[in-house]
Amino acid sequence: MQAFATRYPQVRMVVTCRTRAFTEELQAVLGWPVTTLAPLTLGQVRAFVPAWYGELVAHGHLAQAQAKGLSEDLIATIVGSPRLRAMAASPLLVTLMALLLFRRGTLPRDRPTLYEQILELLLGEWDKVRDGQNLADALGRPDWTTARLRPLLDRLSYEAHAAGSSEDGRGRLGKSQIRDALIEFFEAAKLPEPWGAAGRCLDYMEHRSGLLTPDGPTSYVFAHLTLQEHCAGRHMLLSRDPVAQVLARRGDDRWREPLFLGVGVVQATNPFLVEKVLRVLVDRREQGVAKPLARWYRDLMLAAELGVDRDWTYLAEQQVDVAGLQAGLRDGLVTLLADRDQPLPVAERVRAGFLLGDLGDPRVPVTVEEWQRELARIQAGDLTGYFCKVEPGTYWIGSSDDDPDADDEEQPLHQVTLEQLFWIARYPITNAQWQAWGERRPYGADHDELNRANQPVVGLLWPWCNDFCTWLSTQISATVRLPTEQEWEASARGGDMRCYPWGDEWRDDHAAITEEQEEQETRGWGGSVPVGCYPAGAAPCGAVDMTGNVWEWTASEWQTYSGAATAFTEEDARTLRGGSYRNTKIYVQCWVRITDPFDYKGGLYADGFRVVVAPLIAP
Template sequence: MPDHAGPQLGPPQAARGAAGHPTPLVETAAQALYDYRQSLLHALAERQVDTRFVRLRLLDMMRSEHALQFQEREKDYTDLRDVLAEIPERAMVLLGAPGCGKSTLLRRLQLDDAREHLADKCDKVSLFVSLGAYPLDRDPARDAPRPLDWLEAQWHRQAPGLPDLAVLLDQRRVLLLLDALNEMPHRDPDDFRARVEQWRRFLRDDFPPGNRAVFSCRSLDYSETLSVKDDLDVRQVRVQPMTPSQIEEFLRLYAADHADGAWAEIRNDEGLLDLYSTPYFLKLLSDQLVYDPRVAGERAALFTGFVRRALEREIASRHPLFVRDGVLHTRDRDRVAGREWSDAHDLPRHGPLIPSLQALAYAMQERFGGSDGKQVMVTLDEALAHLNHARAEDLLKAGTQLAVLDEERRTDQVRFSHQLLQEYFAARQLAAQPAPAAELARSEWRADRIRPSLADKLATLQDFEPLPPPDPTGWEETTILAASMAADPDAFARALAQANLVLAARCVAALRATNRTRPDTVELLQARLMERSRDPEADLRARIAAGRALGDLGDPRFERCRGPHGDYLRPPLVAIEAATYRIGSDEGLYADEASAHDVPVEAFAIGRFPVTNAEWRLFIDAGGYQNERWWRTEAARRWQRGEGIADGPREAARNFRQAVRDNPAQIDDWLAAGQITSKEAQDFTQWYVEMADGDFEALLASWFSSDVQTQPLLWHDPAYNHPAQPVVGVCWHEARAYCAWLSAQTGQDYRLPSEVEWEAAARGRAERRYPWEGDFDPSRCNSFESHVRGTTPAGVFPAGDTPQGIADMSGNVWEWTSSLYRSYPYRADDGRENSKDGDGRRVVRGGSWDFNRGLARCAYRDYPLPGDRGRNLGFRVLCVSPIP
């Protein structure tokens, strides 16, 4: 590394020669810098981070051949400094759910940076700002200030006496920490995207290499645009949810006396494990278990408990605001002291404090069209007006004393101390008025009414950008909280379903986790979601959203059963009659499809859908990866033990690289033919043509792990792991192990279809080119032409069903078959159905979301290695004994 590289720069960044020796600051500025760092050390001294509960993972723009997505690296980090030291890019985004500790990690980074540079006397500086404070003018015609101008003002407010920020940026001195990109004020989704574009241009034009910027953001949906335009590389790093073992360890450390009971309630509940997978909620729970050991079950109850404890603290300490009539009534104080609550959400209601905080939160969100994951900030005068009470000043002070509100005195602005508390108090207001709640959350779903239309939305996307979900209303999270606090949660959800079916389903999914909804409400929503997900009048985005919501509630088309090895989901099957079927094609497109020939096929039943993540979850829970019984060949058992599992995929990638190097012009051919995106073309050139051998081998090591596998490749990737999506990232051996397990669970004979059985089910006796009658149509399947750019919930392309009702046989995911790849004619007795051949390539059928129409034909055959685990590789089951 060159000796002029700054201490926070990794070797690749230093190699770019971006940062030379900064000119030393003059003595007066040096003193100001010392004072600034000392103030940071004092202000941030309490920002402790227990690294036992921190897991950060870098996301790479990776793909299996033609697929563009973000892929997590296997390596975990516990410190942002380590991440920055490893990447060359000048900017990155820290992603994570609300409450996961993003702001704390940024502040901790600033503290560590100040402490380190105070010791080594380096002239680097850091600036932390919340993008929730980035101005939004009431006049839409007026532009927001340039990011650099706004940052300059923030800098001089925090660090008077130091040179202009622009000067320090030119001298490569700055670590910029930009918190809460998703909370940036905006008028609508288009306005938000325009504001993100302003920050992208700032990084490109006003932020020279050698400086470092770290944004924080709720999800890739908000930040991805920073990463993929104009050759500006912005890395993404995700704060991983805490694992069940980490949750248990946290409880035993911080709530030892109540850990056993709380963990017993949480451990087998997926909803609660998800809720407590962030430090914020887990700390709330730990603090409140001493008061109420039963509080673990629900999020709104957690916030209610937080407010109750804060009130108890202030009343016990005799704070004047809380012991005199004014913000609280005498009856309120008595109830707080006696802990006399009518239910889990009850708070003082005789004095104006709680009703006023509810009104303030509701007004703040209503002004900005809902919260949509952002923390709203208003001026002091606006806050007092929203409180609308003669004691408004005292109410504001009381909210601040309770740590519910946060007043920024330097700018006379007010916000709730955490976005989730803002949503909670707004939800309390909303819970009492179901009709307004439904109107606020109203969302169109019909293809001829939704705006922007699907065609208009696709026209705005670059070729690599995934199809986004329908625009949110901004009231989603608040409404879910409100449902849990409503007097009649079922009536609230049913009323909401008339305006926003998907959101009503999310509410009921949360209510069901705490047994606060009736079975008939669940069944009603399940039936309506099934209908919506397959309604030809519904926009594709609405069908996908309905399919995902159905997966969250539980899809009744999959019957949950109890077998000798635990729970399983019985898949819906479609019977295929015994007959002679025409197999192959004489179109002349691919030699291995020829020649077309007749093959007799016995009767069988095939899965209506590809195997989903919900089904696979139960295989994992049953110990399917550990039980050798399901891994029935020696090759499968070697794979299960992790012996050489990365060798084949790595060698295949080397071969693909060599083929591209031998003819790099084919990348442009693929792009021109619409087979890959422009971003994929750039990456293919970088990886397969330009990258040095050693760097490529390191890349292969990150792509293909040689460790023992206990779950699919992308099991923790939210782009692929929803219960309703087909399971992907499974190899041929894993698919067969699942079939063996399902057979033992049901007493029936489940297996992979042969390629002939698969083609017979897809083409039928009418010899269809695609599973449906007629020519290719991108509205009938999830292929490259559909521009979804990811897997979709099973069955949301009803127009692509076969006449018998089998879904997704073109597109979505490639499907493993039992057959070895051999030339035609097909003969089952020529060795191609030999399951003990663990190394031969196996046929996959059906195409996938990242391949085009030619590969989605019923006759097309592809042939990966049996150990391949691509993000587009799944399967469906076949049943032969007995046929249901």
């Protein structure tokens, strides 16, 4: 190169090579400026992909329209997957994705399948003959392909992931460690001169792109963390005792992705191993001993997430006992969300709530038959179901005159007498319950952080809530209605003057409010949360989410209390209670009340309701 540059000084030259190959000695001899290329940005990927397919058009391998379609498909797939975006930062890996799409016409949407196919292409680089030799020739076994080395590479990936010693999470493997592993592997394979074969194999990998690449003078790393995780997962789930591997690593978040990928690898050929893994996680006991509650709860969540990742429908088609697994998951997740000791932080409880909603949350009646079942429970005196009993009696309402947090319309503190027994819903009405009626579309229905099945329905006009109650009353032959605000506050406070459903003082992790949210860091979620994620915040009657999460419409007109300094009544406005995930702890005290007009649409993201079963309100 120096001679060429000297002879043709007007010619501009750019030399590219792998970082490892351009040693300090070569830099000193050449004396040219050196720049290390940064990973590709997403914008560069958007430019690279059509340019790569454009070269195939130029060489007659693709029509222009085909190249355009492939480019758009690949870019959309990369943009839609955070993991593929990270992989696409490597020119080698984004090239392999483009090549895979070109050869097969589609990219698998299943991560393990996609990574397997990328690995086949990557390992195929070692099978290609270059300079008159491929890897099999270097080993002296022309009948071998790199597939023969997969178990060893999987084991090395597992060891690398366990080390996790590089800056990006990949594990460095020492050259001597790899040589020893190769020698052991070749001895077991009865290769002659295993020492020599190991040396030739390492030398070959030094000079070829592939799965395992040099990272320094005496160390190697895998081409990308995702591929390391994939192969480590293969090692776990293809081992002699895969269930033991899963149980040993399930508590370490670094092993979450390898576990998911390994389960995906074995699903096609051994779905009953997937079932076994799921069943061991769902089981309350491990090796005959009850799991600690926090451990069991996290196992349930892991099993539910694995089931979603592997596609419950596909698992059922593979004859896996999906119905039994999901029944166990529902029971376990209900137990998790009812545990008032709350051994898991709220972010995990919220995750568990969403998982339960996706499975079909049995805590809330959705069908007419389920509502009738809950009605039968209260008629039988069952206090454990959806409805909570509130006895007739005298209850404190409002706030004292000297309370600095109270507004005039929330005063004075006074007593009311409720003559009739009533039953209040344990939770606010959810999206799933509302959709069973389906006559009105909530204004929050298109908001991704508000429209999951067991989140409280929000974005409702007050007349719609009454229409829902009328419909439900007809369906189950009982009086279902909105609570009056006196009934609501009596349910929240019980028989005393407490400020919050659990007592006089604010307690952290008892309600979904804005201080507790901390920009989604605490709850892990920006909107309302699935009903019942704060069991420790239950009211004396057992109802939860009476403070925070969503405001709740009541049946009562907006008017002052008897004895207030200034009297008013607004016939076209109704009272809401409870506060929401968008309010501070001051606004979720039991006596706080706000109002909205009948047709008010401003509370799109925070106004919901719950129902009571009770006698009709006297006109």
